[in-house]
Amino acid sequence: xxxxxxxxxxxxxxxxxxxxxPEYPGLGEHTMRxxxxxxxxxxxQAIRDGLMADNxxxxxxxxxxxxxxANVLTASEVExxxxxxxxxxxxxxxxxxxxxxxxxxxxxxxxxxDLDTKEWTLTITEKRSVERRELVEYEGGxxxxxxxxxxxxxxRLEHAKHPGSPLMFMxxxxxxxxxxxxVRRLHNEIIREAGLDHIRFADLRHTCAVMSLQNGMGTxxxxxxxxxxxxxxxxxxxxxxxxxxxxxDETKPTETSRxxxxxxxxxxxxxxxx
Numbered sequence: 098x099x100x101x102x103x104x105x106x107x108x109x110x111x112x113x114x115x116x117x118x119p120e121y122p123g124l125g126e127h128t129m130r131x132x133x134x135x136x137x138x139x140x141x142q143a144i145r146d147g148l149m150a151d152n153x154x155x156x157x158x159x160x161x162x163x164x165x166x167a168n169v170l171t172a173s174e175v176e177x178x179x180x181x182x183x184x185x186x187x188x189x190x191x192x193x194x195x196x197x198x199x200x201x202x203x204x205x206x207x208x209x210x211d212l213d214t215k216e217w218t219l220t221i222t223e224k225r226s227v228e229r230r231e232l233v234e235y236e237g238g239x240x241x242x243x244x245x246x247x248x249x250x251x252x253r254l255e256h257a258k259h260p261g262s263p264l265m266f267m268x269x270x271x272x273x274x275x276x277x278x279x280v281r282r283l284h285n286e287i288i289r290e291a292g293l294d295h296i297r298f299a300d301l302r303h304t305c306a307v308m309s310l311q312n313g314m315g316t317x318x319x320x321x322x323x324x325x326x327x328x329x330x331x332x333x334x335x336x337x338x339x340x341x342x343x344x345x346d347e348t349k350p351t352e353t354s355r356x357x358x359x360x361x362x363x364x365x366x367x368x369x370x371x
Contacts, residue, residue: 133157167303168296169338175304181291187283189248189255190266191301193219197242198305198323201298202226205275207265209256217244223324227274232264242322306331307338 133154140152170178175195182191194204197219206225213219224237244252252265259267268275275283284298302323309319320331 168300169307170293170296170300170304174291174293174296175308177291178287178293178296181287185283185286185290187287189251190280191284191287192248192251193244194298195301195305196245196248198302198309198319199242200302200324201277201280203324205266205277205280206232208263209265210263211265212249212252214249214253217246217249218242219244221324227276230271230273230276232274240321240324303335306335310335310339 137152137154140149140154143149144152179188179192179195182188190204193199194201199221203221203223203225205227206222207219211220211222218241221240221242222234222237223239224235226233226235255265259272262272264274266275267273268279281298288294288296306319306323309322310316314322316331317328319335320328323331325331
């Protein structure tokens with residue numbers, strides 16, 4: 098059992114990276130619990146194959162991750178963050194993260210073919226990801242999110258920089274997809290520049306959700322934008338931030354209409370007019 102703990106601690110600290118990488122923050126708690134479950138399953142199979150008598154990973158109890166409170170940026174902090182991103186040359190990527198509520202993995206896996214400049218929308222392929230700096234796709238669903246006119250225009254300009262690439266965002270030196278670690282590094286540069294050291298990348302998504310709800314976007318529309326499986330998840334996460342939360346909806350978000358997407362884009366556009 099002690100060896101299991103040592104193995105998990107090493108994975109948590111270094112993942113697949115060299116120990117001397119100073120910028121690597123280590124693996125997250127949810128990832129570590131997933132690794133622990135996979136290890137249990139592998140050793141269970143070894144027992145069934147007669148290779149082991151018992152499973153030490155079952156005896157090891159990995160601690161539950163501590164719940165981290167979301168930091169929701171104020172309007173002035175959003176302005177400071179985006180100003181810093183623009184000064185550092187990273188505005189298109191992080192404006193999109195902030196106004197569309199994208200997960201990090203979704204952001205770095207975007208293609209130009211996902212963008213509809215006429216309808217101001219972006220199609221998110223939920224099972225597309227970047228693995229070992231390569232784009233991979235699995236069968237899965239998609240969702241369409243609305244964009245602000247400013248975001249669409251910035252993306253047009255970004256596309257002009259590398260029109261031959263199918264990727265929306267790629268590392269300028271390697272012409273390959275960004276890794277999640279690289280995006281975190283860029284985000285850390287921005288928050289240092291803006292003086293907002295307490296802001297995590299995930300807080301951009303939380304801020305998008307809360308500001309959208311507070312400015313009139315419905316829970317169903319926000320749930321669809323975030324890619325939540327059920328509207329109740331959105332309600333549970335964000336009702337505490339609302340002055341008068343409505344009753345939660347247990348249903349799965351339905352397909353959002355074109356008119357609803359356009360209304361959502363108008364709300365998001367208004368959020369940026371301070």
